[in-house]
Amino acid sequence: MFDVAILWDWIAFSVRWLHVITAMAWIGASFYFIALDLMLKPNDALPKGAYGEEWEVHGGGFYHTVKYLVAPERMPEHLTWHKWQSYTTWLSGAALLMIIYWVGGELFLLDPTKADLSLWQGILISGGSLTIGWLAYDAMCKSKLSEYPTVLMLLLFAILVVMSWGYHQIFTGRAALLHLGAFTATIMTANVFFQIMPNQRIVVADLKAGRTPDAKYGKIAKVRSTHNNYLTLPVVFLMLSNHYPLAFATEYSWIIASLIFLTGVTIRHYFNTMHKTGAGPNWTWAVTVVLMIVIAWLSTAQPGETWDEAEARELTAQEQKYASAAGFDDAYDTVVGHCSMCHAREPVWENMHWAPKGVYLETPGDVARHANQIYLQAGRSHAMPPPNAVQMDEDSRRVISTWVKEARK
16 A cells, blocks of 8 residues: 555655746746846837847857837737746645645644644635735735835835744744745736736737737836846745755744845846846845845854753644654654754754754654654655764664554554
């Protein structure tokens, strides 16, 4: 009989793989078109209504691209729409969030030391909060604030800082940063779905009907696309953050996440300026380095809970089942003997400051809470511990597997 835990892990892996693939396609297309738009050059020989052109060489061929400021005089026979990348990235990301942070919510989503919430309450906040940013941002873009792009961007940044702080007050460090990334990505995909694509469809419909399209629709789409361009790099950082405790397992992780949005602006400003003028402003790199130094300094705050706080935490019914199952004592001794030198609140392994992924395996409660992870990483596979650090024999791995299987009966 196939192990459900293994099947579920492969499902999560497959969805994550899809998410990364589609994200690369979306980010690549977005960066390319922003760069192309900035590199366009005027030419008196261009067709009527054309704004600029760009010649490029790639893969042994030459490409000649012409952009129309509003639209060509007639509808082309073939038109490629760039939309599936954004939609599939968001849908796969939402599925991954549900698999990891909703199904596994008691372990990965909720932090009882911050807020006393039931799992359903955490899930409700998780899902409901993703829409708040889009509604606020969209309302601002449709208001008179749209005439002041710098003010609009500052207000968007303020919303992101508030949400970063808010998530940090409720969720685990990993979940807080991941949700901030999902929050931002929702704004980006909603821009595509509710603004960029509908406005482009209006232009296409006008062309088919023989009407002259209104230039305002293209301008609206351009503004939203530019905002997406500046938000992309921070979202990528937040998606990767759950692998690095120095980013999420500190008291100031919400400030770290906020500062990352500023680095995204400085980096993209350099490349956007370079594409437009041929040379980027070097001061942006100095600002970026300073911001990253501040982030590294903030990351040194002691992460997580103390030993006493861990012992005081109550186990859920599922965790109690693992803690009381036959073979737990032997499994606990095995895990502590092979894993606790790294997965400790104060790791003893040289040059390791925080436990990998913020996972602690010191107390009986720690081991019970991470039973499934231990089973997959050290029981059914040889992923942990690293063979150059600690040698775990097959008998020790069988002790872990036997304990988990007994608990599931």
